[in-house]
Amino acid sequence: MSFIPGLGIVKGMALTLRRFFEPKATIRYPEVPADVSPKFRGRLQLLYDEWGTLKCETCFQCAQACPIECIDMGGIDTKGRYHVHWGPPEQYGERREESALRRSGRTVPDKAYEHFEPIDTDRVEAILEDHDHDPKRMLQILEAVQAELGWLPVAALKHISFRTGAYYALIYGTASYYRHLRLDPPGDAVQGRAFDAARPAESTYLSGLGAALEGRGAAVGGGAAGSAVH
Amino acid sequence: MAFDDPSAALDVAVAAGAFEGLRRAVRDLGPTGTIATVAASGLRGRGGAGYPTGEKWRTAALTDAPRRYVVANGYGADPGSLTDRAMIEADPFLVIEGLAIAAIAIGATEAVVAVRASETEAVRRLEGVISAAEEAGFLGPDLLGSGHDLSVTVRPVQGAYMLGEETVLLNALEGRRGQPEQRPPHPAERGLFGMPTVVQNVQTLAAVPFIVREGAEAFTRIGARGAPGTILVQVRGAEREGVAEVPLGTPLREVVALGGEPGRGRTLKAVVVGGPSGGLLPPELLDTPYEFGALRAVGAHIGSGSVIAADDRACMLDLARLLTGFCATEACGKTIPCRIGTRRLVEIADRIVDGRPRPTDLQLLADLSADIVASALCDHERLATLPLTTGMRYFRSELDDHLLRSSCPAGVCRPIAVGAGSAR
Numbered sequence: 061m062s063f064i065p066g067l068g069i070v071k072g073m074a075l076t077l078r079r080f081f082e083p084k085a086t087i088r089y090p091e092v093p094a095d096v097s098p099k100f101r102g103r104l105q106l107l108y109d110e111w112g113t114l115k116c117e118t119c120f121q122c123a124q125a126c127p128i129e130c131i132d133m134g135g136i137d138t139k140g141r142y143h144v145h146w147g148p149p150e151q152y153g154e155r156r157e158e159s160a161l162r163r164s165g166r167t168v169p170d171k172a173y174e175h176f177e178p179i180d181t182d183r184v185e186a187i188l189e190d191h192d193h194d195p196k197r198m199l200q201i202l203e204a205v206q207a208e209l210g211w212l213p214v215a216a217l218k219h220i221s222f223r224t225g226a227y228y229a230l231i232y233g234t235a236s237y238y239r240h241l242r243l244d245p246p247g248d249a250v251q252g253r254a255f256d257a258a259r260p261a262e263s264t265y266l267s268g269l270g271a272a273l274e275g276r277g278a279a280v281g282g283g284a285a286g287s288a289v290h
Numbered sequence: 291m292a293f294d295d296p297s298a299a300l301d302v303a304v305a306a307g308a309f310e311g312l313r314r315a316v317r318d319l320g321p322t323g324t325i326a327t328v329a330a331s332g333l334r335g336r337g338g339a340g341y342p343t344g345e346k347w348r349t350a351a352l353t354d355a356p357r358r359y360v361v362a363n364g365y366g367a368d369p370g371s372l373t374d375r376a377m378i379e380a381d382p383f384l385v386i387e388g389l390a391i392a393a394i395a396i397g398a399t400e401a402v403v404a405v406r407a408s409e410t411e412a413v414r415r416l417e418g419v420i421s422a423a424e425e426a427g428f429l430g431p432d433l434l435g436s437g438h439d440l441s442v443t444v445r446p447v448q449g450a451y452m453l454g455e456e457t458v459l460l461n462a463l464e465g466r467r468g469q470p471e472q473r474p475p476h477p478a479e480r481g482l483f484g485m486p487t488v489v490q491n492v493q494t495l496a497a498v499p500f501i502v503r504e505g506a507e508a509f510t511r512i513g514a515r516g517a518p519g520t521i522l523v524q525v526r527g528a529e530r531e532g533v534a535e536v537p538l539g540t541p542l543r544e545v546v547a548l549g550g551e552p553g554r555g556r557t558l559k560a561v562v563v564g565g566p567s568g569g570l571l572p573p574e575l576l577d578t579p580y581e582f583g584a585l586r587a588v589g590a591h592i593g594s595g596s597v598i599a600a601d602d603r604a605c606m607l608d609l610a611r612l613l614t615g616f617c618a619t620e621a622c623g624k625t626i627p628c629r630i631g632t633r634r635l636v637e638i639a640d641r642i643v644d645g646r647p648r649p650t651d652l653q654l655l656a657d658l659s660a661d662i663v664a665s666a667l668c669d670h671e672r673l674a675t676l677p678l679t680t681g682m683r684y685f686r687s688e689l690d691d692h693l694l695r696s697s698c699p700a701g702v703c704r705p706i707a708v709g710a711g712s713a714r
Contacts, residue, residue, distance in 0.1 A: 119623065121624075195465065196464055196465055196483065197465055198464075198465030198466070199447075199462060199463075199465040200465070201465070202465075230466070230467075233466075233467040234465060234466055234467050237449070237450065237467045237468055237469075237622070238448070238449030238450055238462075238468070239448075239449040239450060240407075240448050240449040241449065262369030262451070263369075265369055265370075265566065265612070265616045266369055266370060268612045268616075269370060269598070269612060272600075272604055272605075272608050272609045272612050272702075273598070273600050273601075273603070273604050273609075274603055274604075275603030275604055275605070275700055275701070275702050276702070277605070277608055277702045277703065
């Protein structure tokens with residue numbers, strides 16, 4: 061914009077000179093503590109363990125704690141089957157995909173249900189009706205749905221999430237925590253292996269205790285806890 | 291008692307003096323008087339931690355809130371201990387009466403009894419008894435003409451060991467993942483659905499009617515100083531196993547003796563006091579009074595009320611590893627010291643049992659246990675270190691045999707490899 065040749069460089073050098081005499085921002089860091097916000101928690105980074113797998117267990121605890129829900133997190137469940145993810149970004153992610161498809165004029169597949177058989181939502185809906193769609197009664201709802209369907213299909217959890225307004229990840233967290241709730245159809249071999257091996261039933265403990273007291277060695281053959289990979 | 295006809299059972303119980311305490315709490319004492327009486331009696335929680343009951347009630351009553359809850363914890367998490375179930379099945383009226391007194395005292399309008407879903411008989415009796423008591427006017431709206439409403443529900447819960455912990459149980463009742471919460475605030479200030487909640491073991495509640503009926507002084511005459519009253523113990527000895535009621539402060543020797551003598555040619559080697567997270571106590575400590583403070587001082591705890599006698603066939607390391615292993619798999623996963631720390635404890639014990647200990651393992655075990663205890667969120671992880679730490683403290687020579695001489699005195703552990711004891 062200027063018509064005087066060289067004015068720009070003079071302006072630039074003036075700024076440089078001004079900065080030159082200003083107090084310095086550099087601090088002698090370890091000796092002088094850095095001035096950071098009290099809520100600063102360092103750089104967020106996902107670390108790898110010595111086997112090259114991510115240390116993050118996708119427990120969603122950071123996402124749950126995040127006050128502004130900025131943590132978008134995805135992963136697979138303990139059986140390596142279902143994708144689980146957290147919070148509103150889950151919807152944004154899906155929506156982004158959807159709108160791209162819609163703009164291009166193609167049909168929009170509902171990815172969330174793609175791998176899972178559709179269920180008769182009326183049966184789930186009747187149960188939800190009985191429990192007033194109250195997310196505080198989630199455990200009773202899940203138990204009733206399992207009694208009705210025999211297990212807890214992902215579609216049912218999604219439906220419960222949709223109707224009660226509770227996050228899918230929270231519902232999944234509840235459903236996967238309790239040993240009597242099953243995320244696989246009865247008779248599915250995966251259930252027996254993954255869940256029972258990782259969390260041996262109380263009977264295992266009792267038989268192990270009996271063996272230990274009689275000197276037969278509880279831990280040696282008992283398939284004890286420590287070796288099970290969670 | 292026949293519970294097939296709950297209303298008939300109620301008549302029998304009332305004739306025997308049931309709900310006398312509730313009547314006295316409503317008519318004579320009033321809420322503050324009831325709390326003062328319970329506080330004066332020195333009643334402490336039977337769930338294992340031994341927190342003073344009166345103090346808990348006072349906190350809940352003084353916390354300003356639109357509503358309050360009472361939760362009776364009858365979950366009985368320890369699979370080897372049936373004390374809570376025995377309490378509920380033997381006298382559900384006593385539990386319900388204590389629950390009602392607690393509700394009146396703190397001004398709660400809703401009460402929940404959490405029971406193990408697998409104990410169908412206990413659930414059935416409780417449900418029958420509650421509906422009979424409601425019909426008779428001992429529970430429900432305007433109970434005993436006091437103008438106080440109380441609805442009691444039975445909630446069968448199942449699926450996790452951790453549900454015995456109070457904040458875990460509250461989370462489960464709210465339909466969430468069963469994980470403990472940071473304290474304070476204690477549930478008495480902010481518990482179920484964010485409201486002040488008194489969580490008491492069924493045994494604690496069952497002690498309340500006696501205190502209210504007979505007065506605090508009569509109660510303090512039973513049991514130990516600082517821990518009055520009786521408690522149910524699940525004794526497992528060589529000869530028999532079962533539930534017994536003992537006054538607190540009974541020497542451990544007498545409690546163990548209820549299970550009978552060790553078999554022919556056997557000697558008592560250790561007593562596991564407190565269930566899966568209990569401490570391993572040597573016979574020299576059999577004179578310890580069975581009471582909250584004294585047991586904690588020697589490294590055990592009341593816990594589930596389980597007392598298991600182990601004779602010289604058992605290897606202490608093997609036993610400690612089993613107990614810690616159970617605690618590790620049952621960890622809910624909320625905190626890292628518990629989820630990973632207890633697993634590492636088990637792995638260290640694994641290494642020693644398998645005959646490939648590292649030179650630093652003993653130090654590591656001690657340090658890790660101390661770190662877990664220091665950073666614990668709930669008592670589960672704090673106590674999960676007890677089997678190994680008490681094992682190290684009292685059975686050091688046996689541990690040294692494993693570590694230094696590659697032998698297992700009890701002959702339990704897998705034949706230990708030649709050259710073991712060096713770092714792998």
